Amino acid sequence: MTTLPLRLALVVSLGLAAGCGSTEPRLSLTKYDQVQSEIERVSKELDASQAAKLKTAAEVLAMHAMMSATSEDAQALASVDALNGKTPSEVIAAYEKLGPEVQLKIGQQIATARAESPLKEANDYRQKAIWLHGQMIQQAEKYEDRRKSIYLKEACIEVEKAYTEKQRTDGDLAAAKWLNQEYEQGPEYLINTYPGASRLNE
Numbered sequence: 044m045t046t047l048p049l050r051l052a053l054v055v056s057l058g059l060a061a062g063c064g065s066t067e068p069r070l071s072l073t074k075y076d077q078v079q080s081e082i083e084r085v086s087k088e089l090d091a092s093q094a095a096k097l098k099t100a101a102e103v104l105a106m107h108a109m110m111s112a113t114s115e116d117a118q119a120l121a122s123v124d125a126l127n128g129k130t131p132s133e134v135i136a137a138y139e140k141l142g143p144e145v146q147l148k149i150g151q152q153i154a155t156a157r158a159e160s161p162l163k164e165a166n167d168y169r170q171k172a173i174w175l176h177g178q179m180i181q182q183a184e185k186y187e188d189r190r191k192s193i194y195l196k197e198a199c200i201e202v203e204k205a206y207t208e209k210q211r212t213d214g215d216l217a218a219a220k221w222l223n224q225e226y227e228q229g230p231e232y233l234i235n236t237y238p239g240a241s242r243l244n245e
Contacts, residue, residue, distance in 0.1 A: 107141060165215040
């Protein structure tokens with residue numbers, strides 16, 4: 044059976060949006076990866092207040108259904124069954140039937156998972172960037188031209204300095220994504236983009 048963190052990750056990935064309008068369309072989905080687009084589609088036809096209620100209700104109902112499932116395969120399907128064919132009003136009504144205690148408990152779990160998710164994602168990008176950095180250093184050692192080896196090593200130092208600054212200004216996740224992208228450009232890109240002390244002093 045899937046662990047609670049994986050269940051939380053499934054619900055957190057919904058990323059539901061609010062919209063406008065006054066019709067009562069029905070959600071239509073057959074698999075879990077349609078949930079986000081369906082909620083977004085329906086939300087566009089609601090006023091802001093109703094869309095916000097739908098967002099909360101759908102998240103909690105999906106989580107509650109997955110937690111009630113008895114097998115790993117049943118969990119994603121359970122979230123679909125909890126929402127498919129329902130109007131926003133029906134989703135909200137089903138959410139209200141859960142009662143305040145269940146609503147609060149599941150809502151807190153979702154909020155915690157949502158807060159932790161960017162930190163985990165940032166760490167994943169950072170770990171990959173560390174591996175790529177190692178690849179750059181290995182490449183530097185292979186250059187017959189000693190100057191080029193020094194240039195690449197110094198470029199890596201400059202990239203890491205820029206990453207530290209981006210952490211301060213843009214946050215961990217954005218900075219880690221950026222760092223990963225820079226290293227993925229390869230050694231020639233780094234050498235040409237980040238002149239180190241040796242070239243600056245030439």
